[in-house]
Amino acid sequence: MCNRTTSTMTGGARRRPLRAGVIAGLVALFSIVIPVLAAADDSLPSRKQVLLLSASLWESYRWHIVAVVGLIGAQGVLIGALLLQHGRRRRAETVVRERLDFETLVSDLSARFVDLRGAEVDEGIARGLRRVGEHLGLDNALILEFSADDRAVHLTHQWTAPGVPSPRPSMELDRFPWSVERVRRGEIVRFSKLDELPEAAAVDREELAALGIKSVVGIPLAAAGTAMGVLTLSTLRRAQEWSDDLVQRLEFVGGIFSSALLRQRGEIELRKLRRDLTHVGRVATMGELTASIAHELNQPLTAILSNAQVAERLIDSGVDAKDLREIVSDIVADDKRAIDVIHRLRAFFKKDDTNQRPLDVNAVIQDVVSLVRSDATTRGVSIDLELEAGLPVVLADRVQLQQVVLNLIMNGLDAMRTSDDRRLAIATRVSADGVVRVSVSDRGSGVAECELPLVFEPFYTTKPQGLGMGLSIARSLVEAHGGRLWAQNNSNGGATFSFTLPLSKERPSSSG
Ligand SMILES: Nc1ncnc2c1ncn2[C@@H]1O[C@H](COP(=O)(O)OP(=O)(O)O)[C@@H](O)[C@H]1O
Ligand SMILES: [Mg+2]
Numbered sequence: 001m002c003n004r005t006t007s008t009m010t011g012g013a014r015r016r017p018l019r020a021g022v023i024a025g026l027v028a029l030f031s032i033v034i035p036v037l038a039a040a041d042d043s044l045p046s047r048k049q050v051l052l053l054s055a056s057l058w059e060s061y062r063w064h065i066v067a068v069v070g071l072i073g074a075q076g077v078l079i080g081a082l083l084l085q086h087g088r089r090r091r092a093e094t095v096v097r098e099r100l101d102f103e104t105l106v107s108d109l110s111a112r113f114v115d116l117r118g119a120e121v122d123e124g125i126a127r128g129l130r131r132v133g134e135h136l137g138l139d140n141a142l143i144l145e146f147s148a149d150d151r152a153v154h155l156t157h158q159w160t161a162p163g164v165p166s167p168r169p170s171m172e173l174d175r176f177p178w179s180v181e182r183v184r185r186g187e188i189v190r191f192s193k194l195d196e197l198p199e200a201a202a203v204d205r206e207e208l209a210a211l212g213i214k215s216v217v218g219i220p221l222a223a224a225g226t227a228m229g230v231l232t233l234s235t236l237r238r239a240q241e242w243s244d245d246l247v248q249r250l251e252f253v254g255g256i257f258s259s260a261l262l263r264q265r266g267e268i269e270l271r272k273l274r275r276d277l278t279h280v281g282r283v284a285t286m287g288e289l290t291a292s293i294a295h296e297l298n299q300p301l302t303a304i305l306s307n308a309q310v311a312e313r314l315i316d317s318g319v320d321a322k323d324l325r326e327i328v329s330d331i332v333a334d335d336k337r338a339i340d341v342i343h344r345l346r347a348f349f350k351k352d353d354t355n356q357r358p359l360d361v362n363a364v365i366q367d368v369v370s371l372v373r374s375d376a377t378t379r380g381v382s383i384d385l386e387l388e389a390g391l392p393v394v395l396a397d398r399v400q401l402q403q404v405v406l407n408l409i410m411n412g413l414d415a416m417r418t419s420d421d422r423r424l425a426i427a428t429r430v431s432a433d434g435v436v437r438v439s440v441s442d443r444g445s446g447v448a449e450c451e452l453p454l455v456f457e458p459f460y461t462t463k464p465q466g467l468g469m470g471l472s473i474a475r476s477l478v479e480a481h482g483g484r485l486w487a488q489n490n491s492n493g494g495a496t497f498s499f500t501l502p503l504s505k506e507r508p509s510s511s512g
Contacts, residue, residue, distance in 0.1 A: 099245070105135055106249050113256050118267035121260045122157065129159035132233070132253060136246075139164045139236040143221070143257065145229035146173075153229065164236060167211075178204045179218060183230050188251065189218035190242045215240040217247060219254035223262055231257060271353065274476065279351045281473040282403050286349065288410055292375035296341045300334040307331045344371065348399055354480070358393040358504040359401065361428055361436050368405045369426070372413075376424070381413055386427040394436050395504035400477045404485070407470040408440040408497045414463065415444025415495065431500065435483065439498040446489045455487060474499075 058065070109128050116124045125143060133141035139161045144153035147170070154170045173180045178201035179189045191197055192215045197205045208216070216234040220227040231254040242250075286293075311327045344367070369383055376383050409424065416422045425441045447455055454460050456475050461468030471485075478485040478499045485499040 102135060102246075102249060105131055106252055109253060110256050113260050116260055118264040121264040124260065125157045125257055126159065128253065128257065129157060132250070133159045133161065136233070136240070138233050138240065140167060140232070140234045142167060142232045142234075143229055143261075144171075144232055145221075146227070156229070175207045176204045183218055183220045183227050186220050186222065186227060188220070188247060189216065190247060191215060192239050192241050212236045214238060215242070217242045217250060219247075219251055221254055221258035221261065223258065228258065228261070274480075275351060275353060277469075278400065278403065278473055278477065279349075281407075281467075281469050282348060282399075284467050285403065285406055285410060285470065286345075289372065289375060289406075292372055292378075293341070293345065295374040295378075296371065297338055300338040300341075303334040304331050304338075307334070348402060350399070352399065354397050354400065356395050356397050356481070359396045359398055360391065361394055361396075361401070361438060361501065362387040362391050364396075364398060364401050365405055365426055365428065365438070368402050368409065372406065372409055376409075376413060379413055379416075379422070381416055381422040381424055383409075384423060384425045386425060388427075388429045391428055391436060392430060393504045394481075394501040396481050396501055397477075400481075401501075404474045404477050404499065405438070405440070407474045411470060411497070412440055412442035412444065412495075415442050415446075417444075419444050419494075430503075435500040435502055437498060437500050439496050441490060441494060441496040443490075443492075443494040446493060446495045447487060449489070452487055452489075456485075471497075 109131070113124060113128075129141035129143070132138075141159040142155060143157040145156045146152075147154055150173070152170050152172050155167060158167065160166055178197075182189050194205050194209055194214070197208075214235050214237070216232060219231040219233075221229045221231055231250070233250065307327050307330050311324055311331075314324060314327070365385070365387065369385065373383065405426075409426070412424045416424070421443045423443050425439075427439050427441075429437055431437045456471050457468075458472040459468040460472075475485045478501070482502045483500040485497070487495055487497050489495050
């Protein structure tokens with residue numbers, strides 16, 4: 001389309017000098033033909049006195065002079081027209097080139113944003129704003145988002161030209177009532193000079209003038225029918241014309257940014273939801289463990305009490321400090337044990353984002369087993385560990401992995417309530433396909449074949465006090481780690497729940 005415009009323009013300009021050339025040619029022709037015609041008239045009547053006057057230069061060469069001047073004039077016109085046409089073509093070429101450059105920039109942006117993950121969106125937008133701002137020679141390219149209470153806009157992404165002061169991080173909406181109303185309706189706000197703003201925008205104009213803004217285009221960023229914010233491009237040091245063509249392209253850029261922001265918000269929401277759900281599941285599982293936790297804490301606390309009582313008696317009987325020291329160090333050790341239990345519980349209850357690190361699965365299992373062992377003992381269940389030595393590390397979140405293992409163990413204990421043979425086996429090994437495989441086998445009731453696919457469904461439970469969320473959360477956690485979780489019935493009774501985790505390429509972290 002752009003090319004066609006150029007060629008029409010060039011053709012039009014070429015026709016005018018042509019016409020000038022034709023006129024100049026005609027003038028030259030007449031200047032030669034007329035003197036010849038005049039000279040042909042020499043038939044004078046007889047006896048007429050002829051007075052010969054010597055002709056002036058002008059009289060002799062009048063037509064030649066006229067012709068030469070005409071020719072020079074025509075040439076001048078021709079050269080002028082050519083120069084004019086050249087200038088016009090240069091300008092048209094520049095416009096087309098700039099438009100093409102911007103077009104390339106926009107399509108490049110759009111291509112880059114297609115597979116941008118939520119975490120990369122902010123950086124991508126910042127880069128996009130800079131490219132647009134620099135390309136158009138602007139002073140500011142910003143994204144302002146409406147606050148949750150809808151009373152202000154917050155600066156979320158920005159690019160500012162060097163030497164231009166940074167804009168404020170947030171502004172109240174009532175300072176720009178006219179502009180805000182239009183943006184909310186999904187309309188573009190645009191002006192090249194403040195004078196272009198209508199009388200109704202007097203408040204906006206005053207505020208913009210105070211901010212030193214000369215020209216602005218504000219593109220609403222749409223989210224589910226309403227504007228979540230605005231892409232604002234402005235100049236402070238000069239006026240900028242915002243052609244329809246340019247605004248149309250900027251609108252497209254705004255669309256790219258807003259869909260990326262929406263995607264990012266969705267991902268954040270989903271992560272939060274998953275975190276809340278996982279936390280609820282963990283708290284629920286912990287609820288089942290209260291007896292075990294009480295026991296874990298009770299042991300060191302009882303030991304501390306009896307040691308302290310012994311120390312009291314020894315002090316009364318006037319024993320020397322050396323004997324006391326041993327008792328006191330026992331008290332310190334027991335206290336540390338109690339603190340350790342509390343630390344572990346606190347870590348487990350914390351509502352944290354995923355924190356995947358290289359982990360030793362065997363160590364995580366031993367941790368969880370130490371937490372449930374007394375509960376198992378109370379229920380008459382023995383726990384056998386068949387942990388493969390030197391297991392390669394996996395990349396996993398410690399608390400989430402604990403949660404998965406704990407859920408499987410608790411379900412196994414529940415399933416053996418009425419069994420005679422109450423044994424729970426937890427095994428780890430590396431599979432041939434290069435993943436770590438964990439399995440928890442019980443000798444309980446097993447799962448009815450038709451219910452095997454159901455047990456992972458949310459809210460599916462066969463227990464009077466059950467939530468039915470344990471396995472569904474466990475499966476989503478395992479899958480978030482790139483693994484699988486499934487159930488099988490054992491040939492000799494009971495069920496085995498197994499899950500896999502991909503190996504990590506890193507070494508285990510000591511702190512993890
Ligand atoms: N080891 C197991 N043996 C037999 N059935 C099981 C076992 N683990 C889970 N189930 C079945 O799957 C259901 C869902 O388990 P889960 O999601 O952990 O929820 P909840 O434990 O709250 O019922 C249980 O109610 C039970 O019927
Ligand atoms: Mg459960």
